[in-house]
Amino acid sequence: MNSPRATKVLVIGYVWPEPRSSAASGHVMQILEVFLQRGWDITFSSPAGYGEQRADLTALGIREVPIELNNSSFDTFISELAPDIVLFDQFMMEEQFGWRVEKYCPDALRMLESCDLQSLRQGRHQRLKDRLKASDDGNDFTGLFAPAMREEFEHMATTDLAKREIAAFYRCDLTLMVSEIEIDILVHQFKMPRDLLHWCPLMVDLPSTAPVPFEERAHFLHIGNFRHAPNWDAVLWLKTAIWPLIREKLPGAQLHIYGAYTPPKATALHNPAQGFHVMNWAEDALQVMSAARVCLAPLRFGAGVKGKIVDAMLTGTPNVTTPVGAEAMHGEEPWPGAVTRTAQAFADHAVQLHQDRDRWLEAQVQGLQLLANRYQQNVHGPALIARIEHCLQNLPAIRRDNFTGNMLRHHHHKSTQYMSQWIEAKNRL
Structure with missing residues (x-):
């Protein structure tokens, strides 16, 4: 037969x-x-x-x-x-x-x-462009993050x-x-x-090994394909507004930025004296994520769900993001880190997660629970x-x-x- x-x-x-x-x-x-x-x-x-x-x-x-x-x-x-x-x-x-x-x-x-x-991503991108033309305030983007569905x-x-x-x-x-x-x-x-x-x-499959502990991690990390416009915009906001605020509180802080297809305009931002390191493509995204203490995802526009944040949860790495970054990702579950609307709040929460071991561990557990409840x-x-x-x-x-x-x-x-x-x-x- x-x-x-x-x-x-x-x-x-x-x-x-x-x-x-x-x-x-x-x-x-x-x-x-x-x-x-x-x-x-x-x-x-x-x-x-x-x-x-x-x-x-x-x-x-x-x-x-x-x-x-x-x-x-x-x-x-x-x-x-x-x-x-x-x-x-x-x-x-x-x-x-x-x-x-x-x-x-x-x-x-x-x-x-x-x-x-x-088309949703494009519409949000246009709103950001309009906002940047209307005001040179690089801090508060609350208005971008609160539109009604209509x-x-x-x-x-x-x-x-x-x-x-x-x-x-x-x-x-x-x-x-x-x-x-x-x-x-x-x-x-x-x-x-x-x-x-x-x-x-x-x-995803849930991780089978324990994440790298708090004490063995260092620095902040951002990762994302540079051909994707929201990722490049996130790097610009980090460079111009968020990272200087983090360095005010943590003068020795280091930020590692990884991304496929890194263009010259991105490598031009590399500045070790400022702790701002453009690292090009990461051969193993989970490995570099595991080494970082906090993942930064300051997305001012975008759509869909964010692979970098799922990778952060898989490696037990708390993250700081915006309502765009968190959209559709957690339902009623607590966020494994912080969701912010201004550069100052973003920097404050990033510093707290980097320094506060108890809050960091709480966010790590929340990320693993979120994976189990929504992404298996x-x-x-x-x-x-x-x-x-x-x-x-x-x-x-x-x-x-x-x-x-x-x-x-x-x-x-x-x-x-x-x-x-x-x-x-x-x-x-």
């Missing part, structure tokens, strides 16, 4: 995953691991070039197949592969390849991994990015969201059906598989009920198909 065929999954990535460089890639790798545990047959494709730190997917048993934009070779590839599931990594991949997937594999479940709500919607709803992004969500059968806050914005403000969304936060892979992995299998079993009904998605696919896919075919023909000339 023949064994049943393994479910075939095609992942179309915006980039080849670099889990040691970004939380977004880390989340993709976590999803792939859940699929592998289920015994699914996975192919990963991307039109991007290979990055410096890309993961070796083939070592995990995942096929790697480069693909091209606006090239009918993809049609032959996906027809021969005949996947049961296609996962678009970020909405731009659905825009580019969605019509081809629908045309050549109409019965495949179409999923989207959103990473974060990019206000967030109003900043997003008029943008082309929101229209593109949310239309792609509708065109898919299921979209994975890392943030419950972003699900609420989509459901309550944009009136998107909750049935098209699934909460899938970062998924053995909880969210099975929930994701169950949701996907439910969708596979009920796909005709899901698509019938998603009339808005059907309508958007009808109009978008036709126009995208004709444009793509025109570009391909033009490229042959």
